[in-house]
Amino acid sequence: MKETKKKILWSVVLLALIGITLYVIVKSNDSLTLEGFIQYVSKAKKQWIVAAFGCMLGFIVFEALAVRELSKAFGYKRKFRKALVYSTSDIYFSAITPSATGGQPASAYFMMNDKIPGAVTTIVLLVNLTLYTTSIILIGMVCFITRPYMFMHFSFVSKCMIVFGFVFQFVLIAVFILLVYKEKIIMKTANFFMRLLSKLHLMHNIEKKQEHLIEVEMQYKECAAAIKGKLKNILIALIYNFMQRLSLIMVSVCVFIAVGGSAHNIYNAFIAQGFVVLGSNSVPIPGAVGAADYLFIDGFGKIINDSVSIELLSRGISFYCCLVVCGLITFAASVLHSLKGMKQKKKC
Template sequence: MLLIGATFYFLLRKAPLKEMAAAILQANVSYLLLGFSIMVIYVILEGVCIKATMHRMGERPSILRCIGYAFVGFYFSGITPSASGGQPAQIYFMAKDRCNVSHSMIALLLISSVYQISMLIYGVFMYALQYHFLAQSVVQIKWLLLLSTAINIICVMLILLALFFPKRLRECSHTILKGLYYIKACKKINVWQGKMDKLFSEYEAGAMYIRNHPLLIGKLFIITMIRLTLLYLVPFFVYLSLGLKGHTALQMVAMQAILTVAVSALPLPGSVGVSESVFLLLFGMLFTPSFLLPAMLLTRGISFYAVLLLSGGIFSLSSGLKLYKQKEWVV
């Protein structure tokens, strides 16, 4: 909350608030609701990916539970640095529903790696397709874009190593345990090695199963490309809601694709602060000065803050229902 408050203080402290409020109030609500709806579908489609992957490994969570895991992931990713809390929270709730932990880890790692690879491919393709349109704006964030791209490539390589060479991970875990034992930070090394070996045996079996089902990976790529397209269309619907004309959906999608790649690897909860700043830099050529700040507020409000609130509400409601069913509700 402090980061969000600081971000909007610095962005809005010199802004003409009355004119900005007037621009937001005149926005066409139908287009804004359409933008919010596609963001909800964006999260739901992650649940579809979870369902498809877990199903392939013999797990049978319902589609509603998988959609719930997707909203939990969005919520905890949005409030933790580098989205580090999303997958652990999903694994925790999947374990609560009696899903195999190693299968959950494999499923989420696969979905994450496909997402990152798709995001990079999408960004490169759009940059090549709209090079003359994007070149001038991208110069302003060149070093940020290069840094983020490099970090994403390294992360993808590590995830693929985990999926396709899990034996290396087993060896690394043994080395780490021996190091901890040497500095006396781990006393029962044999017990821990046994637990790790059991986990990695299940992990390797799950990874092998996925490697033997390439059609699943193809399906995830298709769904992920659809998800990214939905995410990247949000600025276009905001553009239409403000009654603006002159730029195409393809141009908006291309600009948002570059923005997403540029901020994706930064260690900030929900990329708060940097996303808003980069939006103002990149989209300045698409929105007139009087509409730029309102457009940023509406786009981020739809694509992040509103969905974060919805995800938090779904998480709180589901947690409350579980407590009630377990008769742990405290009045």
């Protein structure tokens, strides 16, 4: 009951953020009207809009393939339609909770319902999250190396968000590697800071937190032992994760082409969206609503005249339509699971 209330609360918060963001965007652009935006969309090249929707679906499908590949590596091969639910539940609940905290528990719920043990589920989702983060870092490196001047075109606030995002993702990967292979370093460091915060009266119930830290250490030890000999599956899952990130970025690129973006700026559009992903991914706001919009308008404002309209169209497909698709699939899966449970009870 408590978890349901939290989900409802964060759904309301997300809707409020969306409303505020759309209001600010519309108010900051006097020339933007509903009629004008509808006309703007109607003039877009339909084949590229269809391609954008295809890329949005690719974002969902590639995560499903990645989780399915990792589950198969541990001996739990599941049908694609089941893996699709793992993906949609992760994407949907990640979007409506701060820092995407609700995604993995939701995905784990469906995985364990499909008789994948809790320990395996934890390792699969942990490894997949790490590969997801690795993909963001790789794309970020491509952006910085191939188009450093595009980064310089962003505002000071955007630059701070992009740099923080890159550093944050890099730290996550470093911590994961140390926890898996050099866990004593992380454990000693964490214990030192916990004791320090306790002495400063900034942390309470330190014993309970230390017990939780030991549990985390055990999880990562199990993960280290489990992923040995699974390099091929992990590499395949990494490719799927990389394709998932590319799919999301390509939504904006397809929309850019659809609304008449110049051919020589297509790669710049890709890089701009890459920086948007990098800067918004670590923002602790449901769906990075507001942050992603600000970064997009800032970045695309240098390569196209009407960055607000293209932002509304691109974000509408990549985030809002994706949210609706994932929500519907997850809801349908939940209903079917409930009906199946009721039938089993009746038989008993």
